[in-house]
Each structure stands twice: as C-alpha cells, then as structure tokens.
Amino acid sequence: MRNRLQKAAVALIAISAIGLSGCTLSAGEPAQTPSKVYNSSSESHVTLVIDFGKDSNREVMVRNDVAVDATAKSWQLFEAADLKVEGTGDNPSAFVCRIEGWPSVAEQDCQDTPTYAEGNWAYFVTNPNLGPGWLLSPIGAAGHSVVCGGYEAWVWVAPNQSSNDVLPRFEPKTRGCA
Numbered sequence: 001m002r003n004r005l006q007k008a009a010v011a012l013i014a015i016s017a018i019g020l021s022g023c024t025l026s027a028g029e030p031a032q033t034p035s036k037v038y039n040s041s042s043e044s045h046v047t048l049v050i051d052f053g054k055d056s057n058r059e060v061m062v063r064n065d066v067a068v069d070a071t072a073k074s075w076q077l078f079e080a081a082d083l084k085v086e087g088t089g090d091n092p093s094a095f096v097c098r099i100e101g102w103p104s105v106a107e108q109d110c111q112d113t114p115t116y117a118e119g120n121w122a123y124f125v126t127n128p129n130l131g132p133g134w135l136l137s138p139i140g141a142a143g144h145s146v147v148c149g150g151y152e153a154w155v156w157v158a159p160n161q162s163s164n165d166v167l168p169r170f171e172p173k174t175r176g177c178a
Helices: 002-020 077-080
Strands: 043-051 061-069 086-089 096-099 120-128 149-157
Touching: 043 077, 061 077, 077 149
Parallel strands: 043 149
Antiparallel strands: 043 061, 086 096, 120 149
C-alpha cells in the first residue's frame, strides 16, 4: 500500500511539473496562469500567444511565463519561447511575416511587407499596467518593450480581413509581478 502511494505521489509530481512548463492549448482549454509572476531585476516573465486564425485548423499556441532579459524587446520573445519567426526581406527582424511556418511560402514569400490582400499578423498586448483585455499594439515587436506579467499575442489576419475584426482566442488574466 505504502509503495503504491509513493508511486502515485511521484506520478502526480511529474504530471504537475509537465503542466507548469510552456504548453500548447487549443482555444477552448483553460490556461494555467499564476496570479503573480515572480520576477528579478534582470529578468521579466511574459506569456506569448500565437493564434493562427480560426480557418487555419491549427491550435492556439501558448507559452506561459517566458523568461527574457528585463530590457528585452518583444521580438526576443520568439527565440526565448523556442518559436521560429521570419521577418520580411526589407525588415528581417522588425516586421513579422511568418510564425512557425504560417503562412506557407506559397501563400507569402516574405520578400516585402505583405499587402492587405495577402493577410498579415496582428500584434496584441496587455499587462498589469493596462488592465484586462487585449489592445492592438501601436508599436511593432522590434520597438515594444516586454512588461513583467504581461501577455503578447500574434493573430493571423486572413487576406482581406481587418485586424479590427480579430482578437486572440485566449483570455489573459490580470496578474502582477513579485
């Protein structure tokens, strides 16, 4: 009996540890988001959300509490979250053209800034200072500074669709930094 309890406890700890690492969630699954993010003077923790759009048949990706340098720009979150991002030929590390292979090379060559008819990525942010809900960022990822406890989301806007018509399919939770 004691042996089975010990094995069950070890299994529960292992499952909990796996659940605390970065994960991918579908749109309907609740996120395991802590009420406070623990921070240091040299590091910020931010949650990164990638929403490939409803028509993509791809799950929303969520990387909880990605640790980056406290002075990092949002573009650096992709590398810290182990996600592949491609810029455009004219803005290789400033304008997001493709994330994790979406859209395909056949759909968009990324040689220049995509047109409205080709579709593009919309960038949303929120953080403890801004309050609940998503805001369409007026600043691109290369210029936007990360905020501890914040959320950053990229949503694919289909060709000829307005970024005003989309929101990330993930609900951020207001939280602070300790």
